[in-house]
Amino acid sequence: MGQLKLENACKSFGSVDVIRDVNLEVQDGEFCVFVGPSGCGKSTLLRMIAGLEDITSGDILIDGQLVNTTPPSQREIAMVFQSYALYPHLNVRDNMGLGLKQAGQPKAEIATAVDRAAGMLDLQNYLTRRPGELSGGQRQRVAIGRAIVRKPKLFLFDEPLSNLDAALRVQTRIEIANLHRELGATMIYVTHDQVEAMTLADRIVVLRDGRIEQVGAPMELYNNPANEFVAGFIGSPKMNFLNAGALGAAGKSVGIRPEHIQLATEGDGIAGRVSHVEHLGGETLVYVKADPHGLVTVRLFGEHSYAVNDQVIMRPDMARAFYFDDNGQRLHPAPA
Amino acid sequence: MSNPFTSARGNLGRTAAAHAILIAYTILALYPVFLILINSVKQRRAIFNDPLALPTAETFDPIGFQTVLEQGNFLLYFQNSLIVTVASLFFVLLFGAMAAFALAEYRFRGNLLMGLYLALGIMIPIRLGTVAILEIMVAAGLVNTLTSLVLVYTAQGLPLAVFILSEFMRQVSDDLKNAARIDGLSEYRIFFTIALPLVRPAMATVAVFTMIPIWNDLWFPLILAPGEATKTLTLGSQIFLGQYVTDWNAVLAALSLAIFPVVVLYLIFSRQLIRGITKGAVK
Numbered sequence: 001m002g003q004l005k006l007e008n009a010c011k012s013f014g015s016v017d018v019i020r021d022v023n024l025e026v027q028d029g030e031f032c033v034f035v036g037p038s039g040c041g042k043s044t045l046l047r048m049i050a051g052l053e054d055i056t057s058g059d060i061l062i063d064g065q066l067v068n069t070t071p072p073s074q075r076e077i078a079m080v081f082q083s084y085a086l087y088p089h090l091n092v093r094d095n096m097g098l099g100l101k102q103a104g105q106p107k108a109e110i111a112t113a114v115d116r117a118a119g120m121l122d123l124q125n126y127l128t129r130r131p132g133e134l135s136g137g138q139r140q141r142v143a144i145g146r147a148i149v150r151k152p153k154l155f156l157f158d159e160p161l162s163n164l165d166a167a168l169r170v171q172t173r174i175e176i177a178n179l180h181r182e183l184g185a186t187m188i189y190v191t192h193d194q195v196e197a198m199t200l201a202d203r204i205v206v207l208r209d210g211r212i213e214q215v216g217a218p219m220e221l222y223n224n225p226a227n228e229f230v231a232g233f234i235g236s237p238k239m240n241f242l243n244a245g246a247l248g249a250a251g252k253s254v255g256i257r258p259e260h261i262q263l264a265t266e267g268d269g270i271a272g273r274v275s276h277v278e279h280l281g282g283e284t285l286v287y288v289k290a291d292p293h294g295l296v297t298v299r300l301f302g303e304h305s306y307a308v309n310d311q312v313i314m315r316p317d318m319a320r321a322f323y324f325d326d327n328g329q330r331l332h333p334a335p336a
Numbered sequence: 337m338s339n340p341f342t343s344a345r346g347n348l349g350r351t352a353a354a355h356a357i358l359i360a361y362t363i364l365a366l367y368p369v370f371l372i373l374i375n376s377v378k379q380r381r382a383i384f385n386d387p388l389a390l391p392t393a394e395t396f397d398p399i400g401f402q403t404v405l406e407q408g409n410f411l412l413y414f415q416n417s418l419i420v421t422v423a424s425l426f427f428v429l430l431f432g433a434m435a436a437f438a439l440a441e442y443r444f445r446g447n448l449l450m451g452l453y454l455a456l457g458i459m460i461p462i463r464l465g466t467v468a469i470l471e472i473m474v475a476a477g478l479v480n481t482l483t484s485l486v487l488v489y490t491a492q493g494l495p496l497a498v499f500i501l502s503e504f505m506r507q508v509s510d511d512l513k514n515a516a517r518i519d520g521l522s523e524y525r526i527f528f529t530i531a532l533p534l535v536r537p538a539m540a541t542v543a544v545f546t547m548i549p550i551w552n553d554l555w556f557p558l559i560l561a562p563g564e565a566t567k568t569l570t571l572g573s574q575i576f577l578g579q580y581v582t583d584w585n586a587v588l589a590a591l592s593l594a595i596f597p598v599v600v601l602y603l604i605f606s607r608q609l610i611r612g613i614t615k616g617a618v619k
């Protein structure tokens with residue numbers, strides 16, 4: 001079991017409100033990802049769930065039990081930090097087993113749990129090493145192992161992969177996904193990375209300034225964002241926001257994803273000038289300057305030979321466009 | 337640890353220059369000590385005739401050491417100094433680190449003010465309070481005890497210790513402490529097993545800065561504990577310094593002997609300085 005419920009959760013540091021009235025329910029076995037711009041309170045919310053920060057007002061319930069004042073070690077949670085946070089004076093085995101040892105588990109049981117976790121993470125050969133003698137990827141696997149050993153109700157990850165290089169990040173991401181399948185445990189995961197959020201999450205929670213903007217499955221957020229902020233935040237490269245007036249539409253802006261714009265050299269459409277081109281092999285990103293819309297990103301599949309200063313015509317797929325009002329809220333239904 | 341000299345490979349000239357400067361400084365700094373050592377084993381006349389000369393077979397004379405070891409309770413003084421220094425050092429480091437941890441780790445009302453208050457002692461010499469301290473010690477019946485000295489030196493050493501250590505305590509990774517909290521370690525265990533080892537280099541620095549003035553102090557032993565049983569080495573050596581006659585052999589011998597414990601303690605701490613550089617905890 002591992003079900004989490006936040007009711008009107010608030011957190012202030014002095015007079016600064018960092019988390020404002022967050023309501024959220026995470027189901028047993030769910031992989032829930034928190035995303036949001038830097039400083040929006042993702043880590044703070046995670047630390048509140050862990051019990052490392054007091055909750056200013058509201059309730060936190062784990063498996064239906066109020067844990068507002070329960071110390072972290074008794075919330076049956078485990079946390080993996082961006083900075084690994086391994087005990088430098090203990091070897092890998094003791095690092096992973098310390099939680100159980102503190103809980104008074106018998107030695108044999110701790111050893112079994114550590115061996116099992118080490119097996120899952122390919123750490124059997126490193127059990128006697130100190131953290132200082134491990135690579136970054138191995139250290140993060142030890143930190144994940146330390147979490148597994150505790151058999152927690154909730155796994156909490158705070159940007160666990162951001163210190164790893166790109167290749168290792170992909171590999172560890174897959175490992176975490178496998179782990180989630182194998183353990184069937186509830187996981188809450190904070191990240192900056194679009195790909196991590198989209199690939200790992202059952203549900204994504206988009207935060208801004210301590211408030212939840214939208215909660216939903218990755219494709220739900222991609223295909224049906226509630227407002228301009230979520231539309232711009234989910235998807236990479238970022239959605240273009242075109243001037244609604246210039247397109248003869250109602251509202252303030254028309255959102256269209258870079259992959260939903262075609263480029264042509266003549267005919268009808270929005271005329272513009274190529275200002276920069278990025279060739280990525282599998283896809284080509286063309287940045288087109290078009291007044292009064294500003295810089296518009298166009299994502300084309302395959303290789304294309306547009307050059308800077310070329311005059312081009314953009315043809316957005318208006319069936320996939322989103323319309324937003326002056327407050328950035330979605331206009332439903334889309335104006336004709 | 338990367339060495340700036342090896343990374344600037346082939347830059348022999350700069351390496352040589354740096355070493356020349358360091359060696360020159362070392363000689364300059366150690367020369368007085370060297371003079372004390374060589375003159376402590378010379379005849380009185382030889383000391384005055386040619387203070388810079390090395391002892392020869394003719395001028396060699398261990399009379400100073402004999403005097404020191406026979407006259408006065410030199411071993412007792414020595415022991416007193418050692419007890420006072422080590423005990424004060426222990427309390428300064430323990431309480432200093434604890435206060436620093438609390439100041440760095442916990443958010444409480446008046447945290448900043450408390451930090452400033454504790455650091456104030458760096459700027460105000462404790463000797464200004466000598467009269468009051470003496471009155472307190474008299475009232476507490478602690479005059480002529482080593483306890484009085486340990487108490488005063490602990491108070492004297494704490495401000496700088498808190499000031500330096502709280503800066504280092506702040507650098508101990510929050511994630512590491514939080515990981516320990518999740519694993520169920522108490523705040524005391526976190527302090528002793530996680531924070532302390534990580535600030536060991538800073539502790540060694542503080543220890544060195546704290547130790548030397550305590551070992552060399554003459555003021556408080558003279559005022560608070562001048563009794564024969566509680567005399568420290570520095571105070572005890574004063575009997576050789578007369579108003580009209582000074583037994584230079586004995587003074588130099590006493591000084592030579594007094595150097596050794598300091599050197600030994602320093603060696604212990606400097607090794608900690610190097611060994612304390614822990615890596616792999618975070619990042």
Ligand SMILES: Nc1ncnc2c1ncn2[C@@H]1O[C@H](COP(=O)(O)OP(=O)(O)OP(=O)(O)O)[C@@H](O)[C@H]1O
Nearest residue numbers: 013016018036037038039040041042043044045192
């Ligand atoms: N101990 C603290 N005291 C005061 N303000 C704090 C404290 N911790 C965090 N904050 C503030 O709370 C806000 C949210 O911080 P938090 O670390 O949760 O952001 P985040 O979403 O995790 O950002 P990032 O993506 O950069 O990690 C920030 O504006 C930060 O300045």
Ligand SMILES: [Mg+2]
Nearest residue numbers: 042043044158
């Ligand atoms: Mg964060």
